[in-house]
Amino acid sequence: MSIPRVEVRNGQKILMVDDKPFVLLSGELHNSSSSTTKYMEPIWDNMQSVHLNSLLFPVTWQQVEPVEGEYHFELVDGLIEQAKAHDMKFGILWFGSWKNANCSYAPDWVKTDMERFPRAEVKKGRHFHNIKFHSFRMPYTTLSAFCEETTRCDARAFAALCKHLKEYDTDHTVILIQVENETGLLGAARDNSDIADQKFAEKVPQELIDGMLARKEGLVEDIREALDKCQEGTWKEVFGKAAEEVFMAYYTAKHIEAVAAAGKAEYPIPMYANCWLVQGGQPGDYPSGGPVYRVMEVYQTVAQSLDWLAPDIYIPEFVDTCNKYTKQGNPLFIPEIALHSGATARLIYAIGHHHAMCFAPFGIDDIGQQMDASLGAAVGMDTSDDNIKRVLKKETYARANELVGGLLPILTEKYGTEDLQAVIQENPKEWTMTFGDTEISAFFDMPGLNVGSGACLVCRTAPNEYYMLGYGVMPRFNSLDEEKPFIEYLSIEEGEFVDGEWQLNRLLNGDEEHIRINEPTILKIRTHLFN
Ligand code: DGJ
Numbered sequence: 001m002s003i004p005r006v007e008v009r010n011g012q013k014i015l016m017v018d019d020k021p022f023v024l025l026s027g028e029l030h031n032s033s034s035s036t037t038k039y040m041e042p043i044w045d046n047m048q049s050v051h052l053n054s055l056l057f058p059v060t061w062q063q064v065e066p067v068e069g070e071y072h073f074e075l076v077d078g079l080i081e082q083a084k085a086h087d088m089k090f091g092i093l094w095f096g097s098w099k100n101a102n103c104s105y106a107p108d109w110v111k112t113d114m115e116r117f118p119r120a121e122v123k124k125g126r127h128f129h130n131i132k133f134h135s136f137r138m139p140y141t142t143l144s145a146f147c148e149e150t151t152r153c154d155a156r157a158f159a160a161l162c163k164h165l166k167e168y169d170t171d172h173t174v175i176l177i178q179v180e181n182e183t184g185l186l187g188a189a190r191d192n193s194d195i196a197d198q199k200f201a202e203k204v205p206q207e208l209i210d211g212m213l214a215r216k217e218g219l220v221e222d223i224r225e226a227l228d229k230c231q232e233g234t235w236k237e238v239f240g241k242a243a244e245e246v247f248m249a250y251y252t253a254k255h256i257e258a259v260a261a262a263g264k265a266e267y268p269i270p271m272y273a274n275c276w277l278v279q280g281g282q283p284g285d286y287p288s289g290g291p292v293y294r295v296m297e298v299y300q301t302v303a304q305s306l307d308w309l310a311p312d313i314y315i316p317e318f319v320d321t322c323n324k325y326t327k328q329g330n331p332l333f334i335p336e337i338a339l340h341s342g343a344t345a346r347l348i349y350a351i352g353h354h355h356a357m358c359f360a361p362f363g364i365d366d367i368g369q370q371m372d373a374s375l376g377a378a379v380g381m382d383t384s385d386d387n388i389k390r391v392l393k394k395e396t397y398a399r400a401n402e403l404v405g406g407l408l409p410i411l412t413e414k415y416g417t418e419d420l421q422a423v424i425q426e427n428p429k430e431w432t433m434t435f436g437d438t439e440i441s442a443f444f445d446m447p448g449l450n451v452g453s454g455a456c457l458v459c460r461t462a463p464n465e466y467y468m469l470g471y472g473v474m475p476r477f478n479s480l481d482e483e484k485p486f487i488e489y490l491s492i493e494e495g496e497f498v499d500g501e502w503q504l505n506r507l508l509n510g511d512e513e514h515i516r517i518n519e520p521t522i523l524k525i526r527t528h529l530f531n
């Protein structure tokens with residue numbers, strides 16, 4: 001069997017595990033859960049009962065290399081054995097130099113040697129920043145992206161981990177790696193250390209200008225306009241107001257690239273970087289230099305060992321964020337999304353509409369518990385979002401995963417094609433799907449529907465044959481064929497795939513032909529167009 005890899009099918013990137021498409025029906029665990037196998041023991045069973053096929057969790061520099069040059073892989077080996085025993089895969093989150101614009105996962109020998117491993121300076125000589133909403137009042141402090149020694153040591157540890165995975169994980173339980181976590185600098189648009197000052201006064205490297213011009217289609221307006229005007233000069237001369245953020249993105253991406261490339265040289269499984277999104281404000285109010293939408297092209301130019309860039313979605317603008325993160329062939333991979341009642345619909349939509357690689361609510365270990373709004377606010381969630389006020393019911397989310405999981409072999413065949421579509425209640429502008437002569441409209445705001453946020457996925461498997469996965473929806477079919485303007489159902493089967501076989505639960509007809517779906521449900525529908 002080949003090692004996990006990315007393949008392009010129908011123009012769409014898709015993850016291949018053991019030579020078969022693999023979509024991560026996943027969840028990201030709380031940061032500390034995977035720090036011991038003892039703590040993890042009950043979590044695996046719980047996650048299996050949510051019908052997840054995978055998990056995402058940290059493996060940290062702090063625990064891998066507590067003493068310089070001494071590597072410890074017992075924990076990761078133990079986690080691999082636990083995952084195998086539960087028939088699950090996992091993705092490693094490499095918490096190295098960065099974790100949420102902070103360096104709390106660097107080993108002691110890195111943290112305490114601030115000469116050898118300097119911190120970024122938010123102002124000259126000031127190495128930390130307090131952000132208003134941080135509930136724990138700890139300062140944000142991060143290693144400088146401009147220190148070659150930091151990059152060298154982070155890359156060395158990461159390469160050792162990848163080498164070990166190649167030797168130990170011959171069953172491919174680890175399927176991908178996130179390199180660092182939510183990189184960037186909080187508190188200033190750029191590092192103000194002497195070395196950063198010196199680099200900021202230099203000319204913009206030609207490789208960056210060329211790479212961004214080659215990706216001009218995707219550039220945000222202000223950066224495109226700046227590049228249209230000036231293609232040579234210092235950062236300020238070329239990028240104007242965006243200079244500091246682009247500069248930080250370039251050097252942060254270079255660090256990530258060095259780490260990822262060192263790992264891939266040992267074991268080239270898929271790797272990506274995630275980001276703390278822009279939540280309003282200026283660079284520095286959100287981490288400046290992380291792979292936010294504004295600077296994706298910088299990362300695509302510089303960090304070519306990464307297979308994609310991923311958004312961590314805690315803001316209410318879910319649909320808009322998905323649209324932004326699918327530009328220029330970037331596949332949708334959501335390693336973190338708020339664990340609230342909107343997640344079921346968002347899972348269905350991400351897979352049906354964007355043909356996503358991964359959907360993973362954060363803190364999945366807490367599924368079924370009411371979100372503490374103050375904690376939500378502390379991690380940057382918009383607490384005015386109605387979804388937060390409702391609990392994500394474990395049974396509902398588990399059922400959705402179970403149904404999607406059974407359907408995946410059919411869905412992944414259609415990834416990258418118009419035969420797989422979905423709509424979501426939170427995007428009222430698009431509640432209609434068109435499959436040739438047939439239009440399927442989803443009605444979400446109807447009496448008797450009460451899920452809060454619904455979605456409807458449709459996969460056409462033959463002319464006039466569809467699998468529909470609905471949640472909180474009333475679907476209606478309509479003919480667009482002028483010669484056959486009427487449409488009727490031939491059959492509506494309610495059922496699911498179990499071990500690859502379609503199993504009928506009910507044949508719907510009569511009153512039940514007026515389809516109304518409140519819990520996640522799959523229908524196999526055949527229609528007939530006539531005049
Ligand atoms: C985003 C981070 O990437 C996660 O590790 C975690 O800290 C969450 N925020 C908390 O909500």
